[in-house]
Amino acid sequence: MGVEVVVENLSKSFGRQRIWHDVTLTLPEGEVSVMLGPSGTGKSVFLKCLIGLLKPNTGRILINGIDLVRCSEHQLYETRKLFGVLFQDGALFGSMNLYDNIAFPLREHTKKSEREIRDIVLGKMEMVGLTGAETKLPGEISGGMRKRAGLARALVLDPQIILVDEPDSGLDPVRTSYISQLLIDLNAQVDATILIVSHNINLARTVPDNIGMLFRRELVMFGPREVLLTSEEPAVKQFLNGSRIGPIGMSEEKDDATMAMEQAHAEAGHHDGSTEDVRGVVPQLQPTPGLPYRDAVRRRKDRVMRIIHTLPPGARTGILSSLDDEDRARYQLGTPLR
Numbered sequence: 001m002g003v004e005v006v007v008e009n010l011s012k013s014f015g016r017q018r019i020w021h022d023v024t025l026t027l028p029e030g031e032v033s034v035m036l037g038p039s040g041t042g043k044s045v046f047l048k049c050l051i052g053l054l055k056p057n058t059g060r061i062l063i064n065g066i067d068l069v070r071c072s073e074h075q076l077y078e079t080r081k082l083f084g085v086l087f088q089d090g091a092l093f094g095s096m097n098l099y100d101n102i103a104f105p106l107r108e109h110t111k112k113s114e115r116e117i118r119d120i121v122l123g124k125m126e127m128v129g130l131t132g133a134e135t136k137l138p139g140e141i142s143g144g145m146r147k148r149a150g151l152a153r154a155l156v157l158d159p160q161i162i163l164v165d166e167p168d169s170g171l172d173p174v175r176t177s178y179i180s181q182l183l184i185d186l187n188a189q190v191d192a193t194i195l196i197v198s199h200n201i202n203l204a205r206t207v208p209d210n211i212g213m214l215f216r217r218e219l220v221m222f223g224p225r226e227v228l229l230t231s232e233e234p235a236v237k238q239f240l241n242g243s244r245i246g247p248i249g250m251s252e253e254k255d256d257a258t259m260a261m262e263q264a265h266a267e268a269g270h271h272d273g274s275t276e277d278v279r280g281v282v283p284q285l286q287p288t289p290g291l292p293y294r295d296a297v298r299r300r301k302d303r304v305m306r307i308i309h310t311l312p313p314g315a316r317t318g319i320l321s322s323l324d325d326e327d328r329a330r331y332q333l334g335t336p337l338r
């Protein structure tokens, strides 16, 4: 299972340029979180600080009791092994085919035989829907496929924390929905802690368990998805609606069988992730039918129900209306009026 990441009073400047300060949040173990924010607010810098590629000026980043800001080089090296990172462009080597790109971390960091490597690489390629593309070069495939290949490579060392920088960048809305579904499916299968940096509203509405937002060099908020999605905070409302009014200034063909299967899933009530001018809390994506249940869902419900009395009314309503009869019995809430 994924590990918890605790960030306390983190600040980062480059020279005299303050990027953000006093950022405090916890990425709960095995849950999916999204960090939103307008361009240039330092989301990528935040990811790089988490993995130790950039050093924050003050604050702590605690993982398994180790503070990454102050630990030794050896501890940082060891802790980094817990991470898998998908960079914006996939960061693939242009001269290597997908198989060798994905095998690269295994050949660099492990003593596994080529036979073991083959099993792992093909397994991860299947997980991200790239079976059969082993010999393709990164330059020969679409942006969506490159993201998938980058994700497969991020997964080969079985990370407990997965950082994803703008999975939607350069993708059309349909491919973005597929990547969204893939991230939820991955979480169901590997139960890793996932942090996604994005400014895609649909992805933020439908994928994460928790959402935060950076704006004006601060973390405006971070918490259960229902809090941000029902927030009256002007910057948050404006951002979610993609409006100019507010404080923020200026692959592939699908075959018939797949289409029929997806239609059947939709008719069976599986939400497809689309949101058309929807306000407030929309249903969260669920794993594709046939995949395991996301363990994070139960853990998050327990966690959120413990703090629900501290949350704003809109968030409380959103959380309570997402509970089914079994949940209501579990949390001793009685039967709602229908």
Ligand SMILES: Nc1ncnc2c1ncn2[C@@H]1O[C@H](COP(=O)(O)OP(=O)(O)OP(=O)(O)O)[C@@H](O)[C@H]1O
Pocket: 014, 019, 037, 038, 039, 040, 041, 042, 043, 044, 045, 046, 199
């Ligand atoms: N290594 C660096 N040295 C100096 N300044 C940097 C460095 N890395 C990032 N910055 C600055 O930090 C600021 C935040 O950049 P960052 O890429 O984190 O923003 P972002 O929120 O991820 O933006 P976008 O959504 O457009 O990708 C920018 O002003 C950038 O120029």
